[in-house]
Amino acid sequence: MVQQNIKVAVDAVVFGYKEKTLKVLLIKRKVAPFIDSWALPGGLVLEDESLEEAVERELKEETNVKVDYLEQLYSFGKPKRDPRNRVISVAYFCLVKPERHHIKADTDAKDVAWFDMQDLPELAFDHEHIIEAATKRLQSKLTYEPIGFDLLANKFLFSDLEKLYTTILQKPIDRRNFRKKILSFKILEELEEKVSEGRGRPANLFKFNKKQYFKLQEEGFLFDIK
Amino acid sequence: MVQQNIKVAVDAVVFGYKEKTLKVLLIKRKVAPFIDSWALPGGLVLEDESLEEAVERELKEETNVKVDYLEQLYSFGKPKRDPRNRVISVAYFCLVKPERHHIKADTDAKDVAWFDMQDLPELAFDHEHIIEAATKRLQSKLTYEPIGFDLLANKFLFSDLEKLYTTILQKPIDRRNFRKKILSFKILEELEEKVSEGRGRPANLFKFNKKQYFKLQEEGFLFDIK
DNA sequence: ACAAAAGTGTTCGGGTTACACCCATGG
DNA sequence: CCATGGGTGTAACCCGAACACTTTTGT
Numbered sequence: 001m002v003q004q005n006i007k008v009a010v011d012a013v014v015f016g017y018k019e020k021t022l023k024v025l026l027i028k029r030k031v032a033p034f035i036d037s038w039a040l041p042g043g044l045v046l047e048d049e050s051l052e053e054a055v056e057r058e059l060k061e062e063t064n065v066k067v068d069y070l071e072q073l074y075s076f077g078k079p080k081r082d083p084r085n086r087v088i089s090v091a092y093f094c095l096v097k098p099e100r101h102h103i104k105a106d107t108d109a110k111d112v113a114w115f116d117m118q119d120l121p122e123l124a125f126d127h128e129h130i131i132e133a134a135t136k137r138l139q140s141k142l143t144y145e146p147i148g149f150d151l152l153a154n155k156f157l158f159s160d161l162e163k164l165y166t167t168i169l170q171k172p173i174d175r176r177n178f179r180k181k182i183l184s185f186k187i188l189e190e191l192e193e194k195v196s197e198g199r200g201r202p203a204n205l206f207k208f209n210k211k212q213y214f215k216l217q218e219e220g221f222l223f224d225i226k
Numbered sequence: 227m228v229q230q231n232i233k234v235a236v237d238a239v240v241f242g243y244k245e246k247t248l249k250v251l252l253i254k255r256k257v258a259p260f261i262d263s264w265a266l267p268g269g270l271v272l273e274d275e276s277l278e279e280a281v282e283r284e285l286k287e288e289t290n291v292k293v294d295y296l297e298q299l300y301s302f303g304k305p306k307r308d309p310r311n312r313v314i315s316v317a318y319f320c321l322v323k324p325e326r327h328h329i330k331a332d333t334d335a336k337d338v339a340w341f342d343m344q345d346l347p348e349l350a351f352d353h354e355h356i357i358e359a360a361t362k363r364l365q366s367k368l369t370y371e372p373i374g375f376d377l378l379a380n381k382f383l384f385s386d387l388e389k390l391y392t393t394i395l396q397k398p399i400d401r402r403n404f405r406k407k408i409l410s411f412k413i414l415e416e417l418e419e420k421v422s423e424g425r426g427r428p429a430n431l432f433k434f435n436k437k438q439y440f441k442l443q444e445e446g447f448l449f450d451i452k
Numbered sequence: 453a454c455a456a457a458a459g460t461g462t463t464c465g466g467g468t469t470a471c472a473c474c475c476a477t478g479g
Numbered sequence: 480c481c482a483t484g485g486g487t488g489t490a491a492c493c494c495g496a497a498c499a500c501t502t503t504t505g506t
Contacts, residue, residue: 004270008232008303008314044230047312051303075301075316077234077277086273088234088316090301159458176460177496200457201503226495385485402487403469426484427476452468 007087010054011042011127013134014067014094016101017151020163021116024131025096025103026123027062028111033083034124036110040131041065042089043108055092063112064104069095069150074133081126091130093137095150142168146187146223149208155191157203158182165225181225187213233313236280237268237353239360240293240320242327243377246389247342250357251322251329252349253288254337259309260350262336266357267291268315269334281318289338290330295321295376300359307352317356319363321376368394372413372449375434381417383429384408391451407451413439 014025026038041062045054052070059065070092077088105112115121117135120128141147148164149156158179166173182188189207196202213223240251252264267288271280278296285291296318303314331338341347343361346354367373374390375382384405392399408414415433422428439449 004233004273006234006271006273007230008234045232045303045314047230047232048305050305051301051314072300074298075277077271077316079274079276088271088277088314090303090314157458174497175458176498179459180461181495196504197457199455199505201459203458383485400470401485402471405486406488407468422477423484425478425482427486429485 005086007085008045009042009087009089010045010051010058010092011040011089011130012055012059012067012070012092012094013040013073013131014059014063014065014096015134015138015151016096016098016114017164017167018098018101018114020167021118022168023114024117024120025063025065026113026115026121027105027109028113029124030108030110037124038113038115038121039124040091040127041109041112044087045090051090052092055094058108059094061106062109064102064106065096066100067094068097068100069147073130073137076126076130078126089125089130091134093134095147097150098153139169143225144223146208146213149210152208155193155205155207157195157197158206159203161206178225185213185216185221185223187216187223231312233311234271235268235313235315236271236277236284236318237266237315237356238281238285238293238296238318238320239266239299239357240285240289240291240322241360241364241377242322242324242340243390243393244324244327244340246393247344248394249340250343250346251289251291252339252341252347253331253335254339255350256334256336263350264339264341264347265350266317266353267335267338270313271316277316278318281320284334285320287332288335290328290332291322292326293320294323294326295373299356299363302352302356304352315351315356317360319360321373323376324379365395369451370449372434372439375436378434381419381431381433383421383423384432385429387432404451411442411447411449413442413449 016023016025025041027041029035029037029039041059043058045051049057055070059067073091073093075088075090079086081087103112142165148161151164152160162173162175162178187209189209191205191207193205194202195205242249242251251267253267255261255263255265267285269284271277275283281296285293299317299319301314301316305312307313329338368391374387377390378386388399388401388404413435415435417431417433419431420428421431
């Protein structure tokens with residue numbers, strides 16, 4: 001048997017929703033190759049940690065972020081994707097609530113920043129490709145799982161939720177039908193608090209009731225927004 | 227940086243549909259660990275091949291099978307999943323048409339066999355877990371992509387298709403509604419040939435028109451069987 | 453009083469569901 | 480002529496789509 005010398009890395013596509021736009025978290029690389037390029041946070045997996053632990057560790061080390069949602073996206077393994085050694089990267093799909101948007105370039109990165117998805121810089125490796133896959137995952141998941149709530153603050157306005165859907169899916173939504181549909185799921189709590197956004201009628205705050213969602217899910221309920 | 231010594235493998239969950247039951251392709255291991263256990267076909271990735279190439283090569287070497295459909299399933303990377311070294315396995319999801327069911331234990335396996343999904347043996351590593359994930363993928367894909375046709379012969383009876391759906395999804399289907407729905411998609415060609423299965427009225431043969439499906443897909447058509 | 457955003461109901465049409473009888477063949 | 484599996488139509492219902500005006504507040 002030929003001795004195998006392939007390295008295993010993880011990379012994280014971390015989405016955040018801020019100022020009514022979708023953002024992705026990038027770091028500025030401190031080491032070759034692609035030194036000074038923007039790239040996804042990530043790095044080699046250690047001997048004794050799971051893949052998920054590796055992602056969480058790298059995110060902590062490089063960006064100081066702790067994500068609210070994390071799932072495996074896809075593994076990228078073309079022989080030449082890293083110009084030096086062969087590296088297989090297991091990419092993860094992550095979501096962060098605004099409360100946790102505070103980032104900090106830590107020991108392992110020169111800089112960290114949220115980039116608007118409409119305005120990404122040149123990226124290292126095949127990271128552009130990975131972000132593309134993550135975006136598709138985000139768009140499709142948004143329609144059949146309540147992951148939008150992992151991008152919003154705990155208390156949010158209905159109009160925030162609606163704007164998030166139109167922004168990410170890039171198509172208009174009928175406000176009345178949308179509200180009717182979501183409310184019919186009975187997974188939101190309407191709070192007493194109201195918020196006035198400067199002008200216009202003050203709006204009600206809502207909260208996602210995750211426990212209730214899990215309960216309904218057990219009973220066969222399927223979240224589905226077309 | 228600590229030197230990393232993780233190996234990268236691929237494993238294939240190959241489904242076949244035979245004798246009106248769903249089967250999975252397994253090999254009997256020739257080497258430790260788990261010598262003589264049944265396991266998924268697979269093995270270490272070579273330095274200069276892509277992950278997909280690795281799967282196809284291993285399938286050829288171990289079982290002599292060439293699959294009709296292949297996509298990445300998930301990467302399994304818990305530290306202790308292989309008792310000896312750390313091995314990350316990128317699992318693939320594969321479908322084979324009956325014409326290609328002829329298998330042959332080749333150089334790298336002691337034996338190869340199709341196992342009924344209802345009657346699996348004890349499996350090596352975490353392969354039972356991998357098969358479980360593949361089964362879920364199969365069930366969900368069956369409802370929103372026309373992958374059932376990659377499990378049937380090129381020419382098939384409507385009742386075969388129906389039986390395949392009821393078998394895999396494990397729930398009854400209304401024959402009339404199912405036929406109406408599928409035919410409404412206009413992705414099947416009804417052939418002139420009829421087949422008499424011993425008793426009963428002879429049935430029409432159908433063929434899946436893949437080209438037509440791709441064309442409709444471009445136009446925004448979504449295959450969907452609930 | 454005006455601008456801005458929030459909140460709300462009804463109608464229509466298409467698609468999904470439920471449902472049962474006749475047909476063609478072999479034994 | 481009987482058993483077996485193949486093939487077919489219609490009516491009820493539900494859900495999604497389309498659509499516009501009123502309410503509440505700040506300026």
